[in-house]
Amino acid sequence: MNTGQQAPQIILRATDGQEFSSHQTVANGPLVVAFFPLAFTPG
Numbered sequence: 001m002n003t004g005q006q007a008p009q010i011i012l013r014a015t016d017g018q019e020f021s022s023h024q025t026v027a028n029g030p031l032v033v034a035f036f037p038l039a040f041t042p043g
Contacts, residue, residue, distance in 0.1 A: 009022055010022040
């Protein structure tokens with residue numbers, strides 16, 4: 001992705017069963033998505 005490029009929509013289901021939509025959340029303000037390689041994995 002490049003600066004200023006729109007991210008694809010991400011839809012996830014929370015542990016309580018409710019759906020999370022990145023597009024709905026970003027309508028309320030900035031959204032930060034962080035990825036942690038090898039987090040919660042052995043090694």
